[in-house]
Amino acid sequence: MVRSGTVVLDDFNLDIPAGKVTAIMGPSGSGKTTVLKLITGQLRPDQGRVLVGDVDVGRLSKPELNRVRRHIGVLLQNGALLTDLTCFDNVALPLREHTRLPEPLIRKLVLLKLQA
Structure with a gap:
């Protein structure tokens, strides 16, 4: 995944078991926000797929994406707003x-x- 001309994620794989609380941590600029935006469908991957369950969120329409988002919980540091x-x-x-x-x-x- 390239953001602002910089490769942020390369050959990245992440498996989050359903129903588990998972923290995504790392230094500034390491790709945490990019990962969350990919999972929630706010960004589409340059390559590869982002699966939530068996659903490729990068290929969903807005209404389909909203249905998938109902099954995703995200708690952001400092209670941040959804940027889109x-x-x-x-x-x-x-x-x-x-x-x-x-x-x-x-x-x-x-x-x-x-x-x-």
Whole structure:
């Protein structure tokens, strides 16, 4: 995987057993964020495949990827936001995914929280 002209991951393999808590640790620039973005489908690999279970996340449509993401849990250092979403959409995400609230109500709630 090449990012900003630098090879970040080369001949990389990682197996995370389902249901296990796994920490990805390393020095700055070692590829931790790239690995997480590949697993969650925020990045597509330059070569090879990224399998979550038997599913190649690099080939999924956005709706298919969202279905797979429901089975992935990621806890980031300092509670970081998802970089491919706006701040508004990061706050709205759990409401959209885990409730049946109408979008106008979600919008009001998110704006209320962002103004707090």
